[in-house]
Amino acid sequence: MVIGIPREIKEQEFRVALLPAGAQALVRAGHRVVVEAGAADGAGFPDGDYAAAGAEVLASAAAVYAAADLVVKVKEPMGGELSLFHPGQAVFCYLHSETRPALVEAMLQNRVTGIAYENVRLPDGSLPLLAPMSIVAGQQAILQASAWLCNHRGGPGVSLVAYPGIEPARVVVIGAGNAGVEAARVAAALGAEVALFDVQPARLRALETQLPRPVRLCHSGTVDLEAYLCRADMVVHATMLPPDTPTHLIDRALLRRMKPGCVIVDITANLRGAIETADRYTTHADPVYRVEGIAHFVVPNIPGAVARTASQALAMAVLPYLLTLARLGCREALRQIPELLLGLTCIDGVLTWHEAGTFLNRPWKTPAEALGL
Numbered sequence: 299m300v301i302g303i304p305r306e307i308k309e310q311e312f313r314v315a316l317l318p319a320g321a322q323a324l325v326r327a328g329h330r331v332v333v334e335a336g337a338a339d340g341a342g343f344p345d346g347d348y349a350a351a352g353a354e355v356l357a358s359a360a361a362v363y364a365a366a367d368l369v370v371k372v373k374e375p376m377g378g379e380l381s382l383f384h385p386g387q388a389v390f391c392y393l394h395s396e397t398r399p400a401l402v403e404a405m406l407q408n409r410v411t412g413i414a415y416e417n418v419r420l421p422d423g424s425l426p427l428l429a430p431m432s433i434v435a436g437q438q439a440i441l442q443a444s445a446w447l448c449n450h451r452g453g454p455g456v457s458l459v460a461y462p463g464i465e466p467a468r469v470v471v472i473g474a475g476n477a478g479v480e481a482a483r484v485a486a487a488l489g490a491e492v493a494l495f496d497v498q499p500a501r502l503r504a505l506e507t508q509l510p511r512p513v514r515l516c517h518s519g520t521v522d523l524e525a526y527l528c529r530a531d532m533v534v535h536a537t538m539l540p541p542d543t544p545t546h547l548i549d550r551a552l553l554r555r556m557k558p559g560c561v562i563v564d565i566t567a568n569l570r571g572a573i574e575t576a577d578r579y580t581t582h583a584d585p586v587y588r589v590e591g592i593a594h595f596v597v598p599n600i601p602g603a604v605a606r607t608a609s610q611a612l613a614m615a616v617l618p619y620l621l622t623l624a625r626l627g628c629r630e631a632l633r634q635i636p637e638l639l640l641g642l643t644c645i646d647g648v649l650t651w652h653e654a655g656t657f658l659n660r661p662w663k664t665p666a667e668a669l670g671l
Contacts, residue, residue, distance in 0.1 A: 299624040300330045302366025303360040305337040305372055310582035312340025312605035313612065314424075315391065318347040320617045325352035329624045334362045341609040344663040363387075372612065373599060374428060376586070378576045380404035388483030388628045390620065392416050392431075395643050396653040397541060397569075398668050404658070405644050411628050412643035415598050417651065418619070419640045426637070429476050429621070430611040434601040435565050438532050440469070440488070442603060443563045444594045448533060453593070460489020467491070470526045472518070472572070473536035473545060474501050477565045478507065481534045486512040510594030523547070528555050534563045535576075541568040549574045549592065558591040567598040578615060639665045 303316050313610075314337055314349060321331045326531055335345055345355045348374055356362050363369060371391035375383075377654050378397070382484040383389075385408050393414035395402050405412050415427035418455035425432075447453040447467075458467045469485040471478045476495035482494040486509070495518040496510070502515045502671035509515070516526070527533060527548065534558075539547070546561070553575055564576045575589040580596045582603050619638060623631045632639045642665040644652040655662030 299364055300332060301355075301620070301624060302362040302369045302381070303331070303333040303337050304362045304369065305334045305377065306370060306371065307359075307377060308373045308599060308602075311373055311599050311602045313371050313599075313602055313609045314338040314341050314343065314371050314605075315609070315612055315616050316620070317609065317613045318343055318351040318353070320350055320613055320620070321353040322351035323617065323621065324624060327621065327624065330354070330365075332356050332365045334359050336345070338609070341605040342607075353657050353667050355488070359636070361503055368621060368628065370616070372602075372609075374398060374401055375404075376635065377400065383408040383410050385409050387411070388413065388621065388623075390415070390616075391644050393651075395651055396657040399658050402649065402658060404436075406647050406649060407556070409647045411632075413628070413632075413638060413641045414643045414651065415616070415641070417641040417643070418637050420637050426497045427612075428643075429493070429602050429617050430615050431608065432476035432565075433480050433603065434608050434611055436477035436482075436536065436651075437484050437565045438600050438604060439481050439536075439565050439595075440532075441485040442585070442597075443532065443534075443561050443593075444488075444560045446593045446595065447559070451586075452559075452588070453491075453561070454531070454557070456559070458485060458488045458490045458532070464486045467531045468526075468529055469493070469532045469534065470523075470530040471536065472497065472523070473538075473566075474505060474515075475500070475538070475559050478536035479505065480536065481536065481563075482513045483509060485534075486510050490532075491579070492661045495521070495523055495526075524552060524555075527552065529557065531626065532561045532563065534565060535620045536565045537572055538566060539572040540657075541567060546570075546574040547572040553590045553592055556590075556592055559593070560570060561586075561593040561595060563595045565600065567596050569596075575605055578647075629669070632665070633671065639669070639671075644667065 316351040388411040
């Protein structure tokens with residue numbers, strides 16, 4: 299199989315999904331790896347490292363797409379990449395197709411097999427390819443957004459780092475998945491007073507022995523979330539509520555009651571979902587806008603700011619699946635590996651991700667139906 303690694307073109311995105319060591323493993327297994335020149339420069343892995351591993355370094359994304367049977371990326375193909383698909387090609391990356399109609403149209407027209415990292419799911423319900431970036435995103439959400447509490451960034455001049463004898467900053471985290479737990483852990487380590495909310499009592503009980511004592515575990519159906527939000531210096535949202543929901547965890551009316559200068563970090567970045575006023579994406583170059591005096595940090599690729607660490611974490615999780623896809627071929631791997639089948643977004647011109655079908659109002663089949671299983 300020919301595996302292609304194009305350079306990411308999303309603004310301020312420096313990650314890569316395959317490291318030189320992974321390229322070497324694929325080459326030794328008898329496969330061909332082609333990498334676009336400069337694809338991993340931002341993550342600290344120069345072209346020479348890939349060449350030394352046996353990969354071929356090509357001059358352009360067009361050359362990589364033309365050669366590749368399987369394109370492996372971090373973020374979804376976008377813009378000019380959509381015209382580079384060829385019939386029968388496969389793409390393995392974060393797709394988030396439910397909010398990307400142009401991507402879905404291009405994949406269906408070209409009969410691309412799309413496998414989404416974020417939907418690969420193990421029998422226990424865990425998401426092995428989403429977890430690494432969720433962990434990094436949760437950690438970095440606190441570190442990156444805390445700068446916007448500083449006076450020179452228009453903030454109220456509050457430090458998340460504790461000082462003896464002074465009341466600590468207050469952080470509220472909504473959602474106790476990987477991202478939320480890591481955000482709570484980092485905020486508590488800095489010395490903030492942290493409240494972590496979730497709807498699942500069993501999840502909260504499980505976390506009781508895993509998190510430091512300063513993290514207060516709160517059931518959102520029992521404890522008054524709004525009261526905590528109105529006292530918070532920073533709010534981190536990390537639930538999986540979908541975009542454009544009719545009801546919100548934080549609506550504009552509640553926003554007006556929150557502390558001036560508070561920072562909301564929407565890790566999930568499902569626009570107009572849990573947070574009514576999170577209605578646009580921001581970037582690492584321009585990460586914040588303000589509504590009603592509240593800073594909104596809605597960067598959809600938070601881990602991209604620490605590309606080397608994030609690339610290493612992602613590649614560690616992706617490589618075993620990539621070796622399997624290359625060894626068996628995509629169709630047979632989907633038949634044999636249940637978690638990969640759950641990640642199938644489209645195949646043979648058929649949409650197989652139900653959320654994309656629902657949100658984009660397109661017909662869809664289950665992955666098993668599309669493969670005739």
